[in-house]
Amino acid sequence: MASKDIDPRHDTAPERVAQDPWSGLRRYTAARLALGRSGASLPTREVLGFGLAHAQARDAVHLPLDLAALAKGLTERGLASVTVASQATDRAAYLLRPDLGRRLDPADAKRLAERQDAPFELLLVIADGLSSMAIERHALPLVDAICASQPEGWRPGPVVLARQARVALGDEIGAALRAPMVAVLVGERPGLSAPDSLGIYLTLGPRPGCMDAERNCISNVRPAGLAYPAAARKLWWLCQAGRQLGQTGVALKDNSDAAPLADPGTPDALTEPDA
Numbered sequence: 001m002a003s004k005d006i007d008p009r010h011d012t013a014p015e016r017v018a019q020d021p022w023s024g025l026r027r028y029t030a031a032r033l034a035l036g037r038s039g040a041s042l043p044t045r046e047v048l049g050f051g052l053a054h055a056q057a058r059d060a061v062h063l064p065l066d067l068a069a070l071a072k073g074l075t076e077r078g079l080a081s082v083t084v085a086s087q088a089t090d091r092a093a094y095l096l097r098p099d100l101g102r103r104l105d106p107a108d109a110k111r112l113a114e115r116q117d118a119p120f121e122l123l124l125v126i127a128d129g130l131s132s133m134a135i136e137r138h139a140l141p142l143v144d145a146i147c148a149s150q151p152e153g154w155r156p157g158p159v160v161l162a163r164q165a166r167v168a169l170g171d172e173i174g175a176a177l178r179a180p181m182v183a184v185l186v187g188e189r190p191g192l193s194a195p196d197s198l199g200i201y202l203t204l205g206p207r208p209g210c211m212d213a214e215r216n217c218i219s220n221v222r223p224a225g226l227a228y229p230a231a232a233r234k235l236w237w238l239c240q241a242g243r244q245l246g247q248t249g250v251a252l253k254d255n256s257d258a259a260p261l262a263d264p265g266t267p268d269a270l271t272e273p274d275a
Helices: 023-028 044-062 067-076 091-096 106-113 132-148 169-176 228-245
Strands: 081-085 123-127 159-163 181-187 198-204 215-221
Touching: 044 091, 044 132, 067 081, 067 132, 067 159, 081 106, 106 169, 123 132, 123 169, 132 181, 132 198, 132 228, 159 169, 169 181, 169 198, 181 228, 198 228, 215 228
Parallel strands: 081 159, 123 159, 123 181
Antiparallel strands: 181 198, 198 215
């Protein structure tokens, strides 16, 4: 085609976007809905935004977690920490062999079993999971919120920092340290609207072979999702309720909104809602 056949208006005309009738809903969510149309395609702005979100999700998975910085942050808060690794030796093995991410490195298992930590009630494990970005951004502020709302009588154990770790790695860690209860703070699988969501998985009596049905999950912890103080209150409610019930998981229903946690400093007891 000769250049004289090209209508210059096609190069300079602004993109005409047909608005979706549901576009008003977009102010309530970051989900990609009611994107509009430009001819037979998506608007250029949305195509570019999708590419950026996809790149951020990939970065969230592959960004190495700076465990030294996390350990330093915990020390500054007066919290002891110990670093361990799963049997997945690198990120590629972690992604291709999920089973290795659930098993503790034998040397670290032996090292944990030899520790003589004072009795404690709750063990926090911070695991990179599928979004080290989530842990980097939210783990320490969440730990602050957990400590600030800690009920009386609940002593924390050393915080365990786990590399190339999946949720079930907390079972082996908890068993090695003889923890009555473990809460695994883990980076969730990144989405295209939220690459930095952090999840908390609570298990009573952690041990190798625990089923996922034995855990309670608090999901989407981040400023744009479930705020740190709200997540911490929910965690402590589940801890107390789980201990009273003697179970976590499907048998433990989250009624924390109906029966809020007693004020910090109050002995272990749940506030029952008015009849």
